[in-house]
Amino acid sequence: xxxxxxxxxxxxxxxxxxxxxxxxxxxxxxxxxxxxxxxxxxxxxxxxxxxxxxxxxxxxxxxxxxxxxxxxxxxxxxxxxxxxxxxxxxxxxxxxxxxxxxxxxxxxxxxxxxxxxxxxxxxxxxxxxxxxxxxxxxxxxxxxxxxxxxxxxxxxxxxxxxxxxxxxxxxxxxxxxxxxxxxxxxxxxxxxxxxxxxxxxxxxxxxxxxxxxxxxxxxxxxxxxxxxxxxxxxxxxxxxxxxxxxxxxxxxxxxxxxxxxxxxxxxxxxxxxxxxxxxxxxxxxxxxxxxxxxxxxxxxxxxxxxxxxxxxxxxxxxxxxxxxxxxxxxxxxxxxxxxxxxxxxxxxxxxxxxxxxxxxxxxxxxxxxxxxxxxxxxxxxxxxxxxxxxxxxxxxxxxxxxxxxxxx
Amino acid sequence: xxxxxxxxxxxxxxxxxxxxxxxxxxxxxxxxxxxxxxxxxxxxxxxxxxxxxxxxxxxxxxxxxxxxxxxxxxxxxxxxxxxxxxxxxxxxxxxxxxxxxxxxxxxxxxxxxxxxxxxxxxxxxxxxxxxxxxxxxxxxxxxxxxxxxxxxxxxxxxxxxxxxxxxxxxxxxxxxxxxxxxxxxxxxxxxxxxxxxxxxxxxxxxxxxxxxxxxxxxxxxxxxxxxxxxxxxxxxxxxxxxxxxxxxxxxxxxxxxxxxxxxxxxxxxxxxxxxxxxxxxxxxxxxxxxxxxxxxxxxxxxxxxxxxxxxxxxxxxxxxxxxxxxxxxxxxxxxxxxxxxxxxxxxxxxxxxxxxxxxxxxxxxxxxxxxxxxxxxxxxxxxxxxxxxxxxxxxxxxxxxxxxxxxx
Numbered sequence: 103x104x105x106x107x108x109x110x111x112x113x114x115x116x117x118x119x120x121x122x123x124x125x126x127x128x129x130x131x132x133x134x135x136x137x138x139x140x141x142x143x144x145x146x147x148x149x150x151x152x153x154x155x156x157x158x159x160x161x162x163x164x165x166x167x168x169x170x171x172x173x174x175x176x177x178x179x180x181x182x183x184x185x186x187x188x189x190x191x192x193x194x195x196x197x198x199x200x201x202x203x204x205x206x207x208x209x210x211x212x213x214x215x216x217x218x219x220x221x222x223x224x225x226x227x228x229x230x231x232x233x234x235x236x237x238x239x240x241x242x243x244x245x246x247x248x249x250x251x252x253x254x255x256x257x258x259x260x261x262x263x264x265x266x267x268x269x270x271x272x273x274x275x276x277x278x279x280x281x282x283x284x285x286x287x288x289x290x291x292x293x294x295x296x297x298x299x300x301x302x303x304x305x306x307x308x309x310x311x312x313x314x315x316x317x318x319x320x321x322x323x324x325x326x327x328x329x330x331x332x333x334x335x336x337x338x339x340x341x342x343x344x345x346x347x348x349x350x351x352x353x354x355x356x357x358x359x360x361x362x363x364x365x366x367x368x369x370x371x372x373x374x375x376x377x378x379x380x381x382x383x384x385x386x387x388x389x390x391x392x393x394x395x396x397x398x399x400x401x402x403x404x405x406x407x408x409x410x411x412x413x414x415x416x417x418x419x420x421x422x423x424x425x426x427x428x429x430x431x432x433x434x435x436x437x438x439x440x441x442x443x444x445x446x447x448x449x450x451x452x453x454x455x456x457x458x459x460x461x462x463x464x465x466x467x468x469x470x471x472x473x474x475x476x477x478x479x480x481x482x483x484x485x486x487x488x489x490x491x492x493x494x495x496x497x498x499x500x501x502x503x504x505x506x507x508x509x510x
Numbered sequence: 511x512x513x514x515x516x517x518x519x520x521x522x523x524x525x526x527x528x529x530x531x532x533x534x535x536x537x538x539x540x541x542x543x544x545x546x547x548x549x550x551x552x553x554x555x556x557x558x559x560x561x562x563x564x565x566x567x568x569x570x571x572x573x574x575x576x577x578x579x580x581x582x583x584x585x586x587x588x589x590x591x592x593x594x595x596x597x598x599x600x601x602x603x604x605x606x607x608x609x610x611x612x613x614x615x616x617x618x619x620x621x622x623x624x625x626x627x628x629x630x631x632x633x634x635x636x637x638x639x640x641x642x643x644x645x646x647x648x649x650x651x652x653x654x655x656x657x658x659x660x661x662x663x664x665x666x667x668x669x670x671x672x673x674x675x676x677x678x679x680x681x682x683x684x685x686x687x688x689x690x691x692x693x694x695x696x697x698x699x700x701x702x703x704x705x706x707x708x709x710x711x712x713x714x715x716x717x718x719x720x721x722x723x724x725x726x727x728x729x730x731x732x733x734x735x736x737x738x739x740x741x742x743x744x745x746x747x748x749x750x751x752x753x754x755x756x757x758x759x760x761x762x763x764x765x766x767x768x769x770x771x772x773x774x775x776x777x778x779x780x781x782x783x784x785x786x787x788x789x790x791x792x793x794x795x796x797x798x799x800x801x802x803x804x805x806x807x808x809x810x811x812x813x814x815x816x817x818x819x820x821x822x823x824x825x826x827x828x829x830x831x832x833x834x835x836x837x838x839x840x841x842x843x844x845x846x847x848x849x850x851x852x853x854x855x856x857x858x859x860x861x862x863x864x865x866x867x868x869x870x871x872x873x874x875x876x877x878x879x880x881x882x883x884x885x886x887x888x889x890x891x892x893x894x895x896x897x898x899x900x901x902x903x904x905x906x907x908x909x910x911x912x913x914x915x916x917x918x
Contacts, residue, residue, distance in 0.1 A: 268875035315747050338843025339723050340878050345840040353833050360873050425761050432753040435746025465768050467676035470748050
C-alpha cells in the first residue's frame with residue numbers, strides 16, 4: 103500500500119501531528135512543531151494539506167492579548183467530523199454502543215439489555231450488525247468516514263485473529279467475529295480485552311506517566327486484568343495473558359464461574375461475594391447469580407456498617423486479592439497496581455485484609471517500590487479506551503483515504 | 511563517545527558480522543553478507559579491518575572440492591584470543607569462575623567452596639577481587655583484552671544499578687558490587703540473575719526458536735525463574751520480577767527460606783524436600799538444611815523406587831509446582847515453560863502430580879497452547895549464558911578498543 107505522502111518520515115510526522123492535536127485539543131502551529139521536533143515549514147505544509155482534506159480546522163481567533171505583544175496565534179484543532187469510530191462493549195446481559203469522533207470525544211452512547219449468555223455466535227453477529235447499522239443510519243451522517251469498529255469484550259480474545267476465545271458474557275467459545283464485521287462495514291475492526299481498553303485510558307493520565315509497567319485489576323462480575331509492559335498491553339502467546347481472576351488463592355477452594363476451584367474470582371468477584379452472603383443476610387431480591395448494582399450496593403453497605411457476616415465475606419475477598427497481588431508483584435514487579443472496575447465500590451470493606459495479607463505474603467525486597475492504589479470507576483472508561491485505540495490504529499488509513507478523496 | 515567507524519549503520523553491520531561469526535563458527539565472506547543482508551563490498555571492507563585489528567583470522571584453506579567446481583572458499587572465524595570475559599557464578603557455599611574467549615568458548619573453569627552466607631559485602635568484594643586477579647595473572651595472558659566481567663547471582667539483582675538486592679547465597683542485602691569491580695579491573699561489569707543467564711542459552715537453541723515468550727523455571731536449592739518476552743529477559747520495575755519461588759501455593763503454609771509462608775519454594779526446593787524427609791527416612795548424613803547432591807540423589811532414588819513417604823513428598827512438590835505453573839500460564843500465557851536446574855533430577859518423581867494439578871487448576875482456554883517440558887541440567891549453563899551476554903554487551907567496546915590500538 104502506497105503511503106499518502108512521499109516518504110515514511112513525512113508519514114510519521116503527519117501521524118504525530120494528529121496524535122498531538124488529539125491529546126492537546128487546539129494547538130498553535132509553532133507549538134505543534136516544537137512538541138514533535140518538526141520544522142515549522144513541515145508543520146505549515148502538513149497543516150495546509152490537512153485543512154484541504156478536512157482533517158483539521160482553524161479555531162476562531164483569540165481576542166488580542168491584553169499586554170498587546172504580538173498578534174494572537176491562530177490555533178488549529180482536529181475536525182471532529184473528519185472520521186468516527188463505533189465502540190461496542192460486550193458484558194454480561196448488556197451491550198453498550200458508543201460513537202467517538204475524530205478528536206476522541208464521545209458523541210453518542212446507548213445501552214441495550216441483551217441476554218448475552220443465551221446468544222449463539224451467529225445470533226451475536228446478527229445482533230451486532232443490526233445495532234451498528236442502526237447507529238450508522240441514525241448517528242454517523244455528519245461524519246466523513248467510519249474509520250473503525252472496536253469490540254471490547256470481557257474475557258480472553260485473540261486481537262490478532264479477531265476471535266473471541268472465551269468470555270464470561272457468552273456461552274460459546276472460539277468465535278471469529280472481526281472478519282465478518284469488517285466485511286459488512288468496510289472498515290477496520292479491533293477486538294480488544296476490556297481491561298486493556300481501560301488500562302490504555304489510565305496509562306495516558308499524567309498521574310501515571312512514570313509507570314511504564316502498569317497492572318490494572320478490574321473488579322466486577324468477574325475479575326479482569328491488564329498488564330502494560332513499557333506502556334504496551336502484554337497479550338502472551340495467544341491472547342490469554344493477564345487472567346488474574348483465574349490465578350489461584352486456595353487450591354481445591356471455592357467454585358469459580360470457569361468451572362475450576364480456588365480462583366481469586368471465586369472469592370472477590372460480585373457473584374462470589376453475593377453467593378457467600380445470599381443465604382445469611384437479608385438482601386434485595388433479584389438474580390443472585392448475577393447480582394445487580396443495587397444488590398451489590400446493599401451488600402457493601404452491610405459490610406461498611408459493621409455487619410460481622412458481611413465484614414468477614416469482604417475480608418476473605420481481601421485475603422484472596424492480597425495473595426493474588428503478592429503473586430503479581432513476585433512475577434511482574436510492576437511500578438503500579440491500580441484496582442478499579444465497578445467492584446471497587448467494596449474496596450473500603452476489603453482493603454485492610456488485602457494489605458495485611460500482602461504484607462505477610464512477601465518480603466520487603468519483593469514488594470519493592472510497587473505502589474498499590476484504587477481508582478474511581480467510570481463505566482464509560484472501557485469505550486473511551488476502545489475509541490482511542492481504534493483512532494490510533496486507523497489514523498494511517500484515514501490519512502490515505504483523505505488523500506485519495508482529494509486526488510480523485 | 512565516537513563510533514569506531516564513520517556512521518551508525520556501518521557500526522551495526524560490524525556488530526552483526528561479529529555476532530554471526532560467534533554463532534556460526536567459520537563462515538565464508540559471501541555467506542556473511544547474505545546472512546546479514548550486507549553487500550559483499552561491505553563485508554570485504556569490514557573483514558579487512560577486522561584482520562588488521564586481530565579480531566578475526568582466516569581458516570586454513572579447505573582441500574579442493576571433489577567435483578572440482580570453483581576454487582574452495584576461504585572461511586573466516588573470530589580470533590578467540592581477541593578478547594576474553596570472566597564469568598563468576600555465585601551460589602550457596604560455592605563460587606565458580608569461568609573464562610570465555612572472544613568466540614564464546616569456555617577456556618578455563620574453577621570451583622571454590624566458600625561459606626557464602628558468612629561473608630559480609632566487603633568480604634565478598636575482597637574475595638572476588640582476589641580470585642579475579644589470580645585468574646587474570648594465570649589465565650588471561652594470551653588474550654588481547656579483558657572485555658568484561660559477569661557476575662551471575664541467584665536471587666534478586668538490579669542489573670541497572672549493579673546491586674545485589676537479595677540472594678539466598680548471601681546474608682547481606684542491597685550491596686552495590688559492580689562499580690568497585692569495574693574500577694578495579696577497568697572493564698564493564700554485568701550483574702545478572704542466574705536464571706536469566708540460563709534462559710539466554712536455552713533461547714538460542716534451535717529447538718526453542720519459535721518461543722519468543724519463554725519461561726525457564728530453575729529447580730535447585732532455591733527456585734528461580736526467568737521470563738523472556740520477545741526474547742528479552744523481563745526484569746520488572748526494579749529487577750525483582752519472575753520470582754516464581756516466592757509466589758504462593760498455600761497461604762499460611764510451609765515456612766520458606768525467605769521467612770514467609772506458603773511459597774512454592776517451601777515445597778519444591780531441595781531444602782524443602784529434604785526437610786520434609788529428614789525425620790522420616792534414612793538418608794545420608796550431612797547438613798540437612800543445605801543438602802548436597804549426594805543427599806538429594808538418595809532422596810530422589812527412594813521416591814523413584816516406590817518408598818511411599820518419599821513419593822508423597824515429591825507428589826506435594828508436584829502439586830505446588832502445578833499451582834505455581836497454573837498461575838504463570840494464567841498471567842504470562844507463554845509459548846513454553848522449560849523446567850531445569852539441578853533439581854530436575856527429581857522431575858520424574860513429581861511430574862504426574864504436577865501435570866494433574868495443572869489440569870485441574872486451569873480451563874483449556876487458559877492452558878492454551880503452552881508447552882511444558884523439562885530440560886537436562888548442565889551446571890556450566892549459567893556461565894555459558896553469562897559469557898554470551900557479556901560478549902554481546904561489550905562487542906562495541908572491543909571494536910572501539912581495537913580501532914584505537916590500530917590508530918595509535
